[in-house]
Amino acid sequence: MPRGPLAGALTAVVTGGVMALLVTIAGEGAASFTAAILALTVPLLAAGVLFGWLTDHDRLTFGRALLYWAAAFALCRLAQELLVGDRELKDGPIGFLLYQGIVGMLFGLGYLLLYQQVLAGLHRLFGEPAAPEAEGGGPGQG
């Protein structure tokens, strides 16, 4: 698997894993939240792989990457709500998507930062030299 999609997938898995860990630490019983976590992690995984592929093919600038995550995160949350939520979207479908899209931009910034770290880790692991300034790749590479 090319590095970009792999890094994208790993970053999404880390995000889902952190959520699962937190639920467990909270003593809520991971089982009762497994469906909710999976319902968010699986769409994020798909979005992460696509993100990595687009990055590998130089299709995403920094700005486009943020817009990508605004849309992808909103759709992932929508999928989660429809699959395992109570299906009553706060503020209606448009208000819900608008809000999740703005939050998704913030999520996208965090994802980009983590993605670069994961990609740099893959480079170190597999011996490929990192980019000189950002030690990673993708949108925002310095």
Place this chain on the structure above:
Amino acid sequence: MGISDEPAVAEERTVPMGREAPLPIRPLPKPFNPVHLIGPGIALTALGVGLGETYQWPRLVIVFGPSVRWLFLLGVTVQLVVMIEMARYSMATGESIFFGAARIWRPVMWFFFASALFIYIWPGHMAVGAQSIEDLTNGRLGWYPVAAIGLLVVGVVLTIAKYVYRVVESVLTLFVSILVIGSAIIASMVGSWGDLWDTLRGTVALGGTSPLPSDWFTEAWFPIVVGAIAFAGPSGMQQMWYTLWLRDKGAGMGSYVPRIAGLRGLRDVEKETIPARGYTFDVDDEEEMRKWQGWRRWNFFDAGVLFWGITMLTTIIFTVMAISAARVSPETATLIQEGEREAALDGMAAAFGSVSGGWTKTVFLLLIGVIGWKQSFGLFDALSRGQADMTYYFAPKARRWSMSRHYIVFVWVIILFGIGTLSWIGTEDGPGAILDILAFLSAAVMGAYCLLLLFVNNRLLPQKLRPGLISNIALGIGVLLYLGGTLWSWLVMGALP
């Protein structure tokens, strides 16, 4: 290790600058790609997006409503200009802003040396973060041992690094990405478009509540408000330390100065010669000025997108969470108004827990704990870096040691002193009190560095590199907000936190 104290050779061109040695002219390196993610800006953002954004401002919003957020926007925007102006001096000379202060008059630099120690004696961030861990574990892990161990871990990581800046950049980037992703996930679960809309309107001073509540001008709240303005973005001396990170990153003329190393890199770095002052470039050469514009673009992205963008987005999201908390748990606002400072964390955490089955409460408390640790990590690196810089260049006989050795000694002195400070004040008044003191003192020194920047960049730098009118006005507003606010609070109102 050596240091080049030799006078400039006859044919070498130099640029006189203030009271210290003139700067020799060297070629300006080629600028980095302006669009970047990992750099000094993200390190500063990791410090800037801290307890001010996630704790102090949400606390004000819970008590006074979202309309007070316009002051946050003003504070962060002034900080943006400060950051750009700090970088202007550092990239043009390869020197820290402390060296710039010495070029005006060495006692000015020693004032900042003393201020840094005095302000950052208080490990307020670690204390509040550790309290959050105590809350998370229902008191099983006391905040004091957690904070003390956290401080020791900071010391070990900074000491064993090979090149310290690289480790600091990686750790802070990792932590800020966790913070940003975690807060986005919580906000996506608990917030709503309505809360976001209220926050955005409040950010531009439009909303149902008063943008200037009368309670702010009371002895109880005025010092806290001044401190909160200072904590909007990088507080205290973080902006001054940004110039040191820029230098270690090799930005502009900083590429001519060797990096700070930990124990593993000490031998390598001590073989390099540290110049006795910075370098500058030929401003009459068009090609050099073209490269300078490239460095400015890189810095605008660093400051404007990474710092300003992430800070604004994160704080908007945390404010949305605070509004949601106040809606779910109105008693939280009442408790804080009555002086129960720590109720802010408890109330917000409880409110989040009630929305989504408890696990968002855990995430929130962990985030506050993470923020406390990573801020102390970044602050103690930067504080030690700044003190080592000033000691090395300006203390008598200090050059018998390398700058890296001074750095390591400062790291441990500060950490051990910090542990002692925790036991002295923290157990009496609680961690929140330390944070309020830190914020209030930060505001005073921020006013002072705005004055310093106005002088250094307008009087010392070559004409072609000086700031424009808008930047100077923004720095003037900074002087009024920070220094004016502190003096008014202290001398006119007689109010201290």
